[in-house]
Amino acid sequence: MSGLLAALVAVSQKAAEVARLCRAEEPLFRLLVAEKTGPERNARFLQDFKTLADVLIQEVIKHDLGTQVGTFPELRGHIHGEESNEFRDAEGGTVTVRVGATPGDTAALLLAVLGPEHARAAELLAQTVHREVTLGDTELAGIDPGVSPGELGIWIDPIDSTNEFIAGREDVAAVDGVAPGGLRSALVLVGAFERSTGVPVLGVINEPFFQRDPQSRRWQGRYHWGVAHGDTRLCSLSPPAPRPCPRVVLSRAEGAAVRGALGSLGGGPPLFAAGAGYKLLCVALGLADAFVLSQATTFAWDSCAPHAILRALGGGVVALEGALRAQREGGDTGDPPELVYHRPREGRAGPERWANSEGLVAFVHPQHLRAVLAALGELRGL
Ligand code: 2IP
Ligand code: CA
Ligand code: CA
Structure with a gap:
């Protein structure tokens, strides 16, 4: 459709x-x-x-x-x-x-x-x-994701990184291309998942505050999209070239142990940024190779749209705890299962039903996922 x-x-x-x-x-x-x-x-x-x-x-x-x-x-x-x-x-x-x-x-x-x-x-x-x-983007109108709207559900985060949106800092200097905070990290996230499987298939990340027009001083935005359905993989971005060793982007809420373990992967010190959506975007843009979150502080609406884009680029988002569990239990060495978006958590009420309760690892290149999991497994003494 x-x-x-x-x-x-x-x-x-x-x-x-x-x-x-x-x-x-x-x-x-x-x-x-x-x-x-x-x-x-x-x-x-x-x-x-x-x-x-x-x-x-x-x-x-x-x-x-x-x-x-x-x-x-x-x-x-x-x-x-x-x-x-x-x-x-x-x-x-x-x-x-x-x-x-x-x-x-x-x-x-x-x-x-x-x-x-x-x-x-x-x-x-x-x-x-x-x-x-009106969209000036004629390419978009012709894209057929090969899935009908009747098979899909939508997750919206109307504004991700609300705190930064309110505080409104405008000129936060980027560190290696990544804005540590400020308006740039406030994003609109709209993702579509398959109702039957929960797999994210379409994603749009909109950056309302991408840059200021130097003349008018008005904010200009930009957007990114991705399609990942069946064998179809289409994206407004090109897959970023992998660094030999992964550089990670983290929330400032991440503790010293995780920071240390991921900082010693060889890709350089972790980058820090606000906004779950923005950190996921940093991975899609290749500014970081992985976003690792060890806490249950994101929800289906935070990750669905960026996840679809990461899949369109050949990557994905997995549940951290589930992936570490699979690693611990050994056996099948296939890639760990990705997050899905159609099943509320049992016995929970309100937003908690939709928490990504096992944390997450977002990546484009599977070798970076493996490196991250190995480092965190070691940290846990596996
Ligand atoms: C928040 C927001 C926070 C993020 C948190 C999200 O969404 O993106 O910035 O925490 O995980 O749920 P952090 O910045 O530490 O990654 P919202 O702003 O929509 O509540
Ligand atoms: Ca959010
Ligand atoms: Ca929000």
Whole structure:
């Protein structure tokens, strides 16, 4: 079914527009950075505006993919995201944030959440949400991933690296091409997985804050996509050349033992970056050869889209604990199984149902995966 990939890219572009708008327009920006404390907190709405921005972006994607006439009705009910669209309104009731039939309808819904003094903010958001996105990318329209929308489910992270999005540091110097933090690490992630197997098949990573136009000082974005289905492997990126020894990118939350073990692989000291999506992107771009996360701090919506892109490049994402277990138990020496996206964890509630509970290792070249697993196995005394 051609057209679906282009649609995923188009919705990611609109999401990126909303993300940029929230930082560029004064009435929105003020709401975004307002840290309400004490009695003032919750006076208007219980969640922060940043949550509203996330929820709205997610709903725009749902609307544009599944609800709008001429799109993909088969996807309805199968578009999942990080956020719930239930929101508390100014009076303490519940408003379901969604995209209305007209900009006026959407503005009215947003007004109910924000309160009447934020009419301008509601209007600005509604306008952008209803604006049509045109893609100049003609290659995309012709790509047929060979899978029908009725076989797919979608995972959305409307804004990954929210903390960096809010803090908004603009000129964080890159270290060997990797931004250690700042707006660059705030990404929109839209991935599609096969409902029957959970395998990620289409992925779009949008970087709303890729660079600033030197003249206008406006932020310019860019996007990347990948298709990995059956024997089809297509990607907007080319597979990066492997370094002889892997260089890893890590979260700052990673402890000294893991840092040490991975830093001695010979590829150089670990790189550090914010945002799970951004670190996965660094691997796809070849800025790092592996992203290792030893904790259960990512979720299906963080990894689905980048995972599809990594598969399109010949790599993948495996569960760290599962891979170490397989290594320990020996036997079959095939590559460890990759993360899947269709099965909630049993006995868990809320977002925990979708946690990548065994950590992860992301790679493009399987020899780097093996090197990482060997080093971490040794660390555990295997
Ligand atoms: C977060 C975000 C964090 C990341 C965490 C994600 O998603 O990407 O930056 O932690 O794993 O779940 P770290 O930066 O340490 O990798 P969100 O911003 O969407 O909550
Ligand atoms: Ca996230
Ligand atoms: Ca998020």
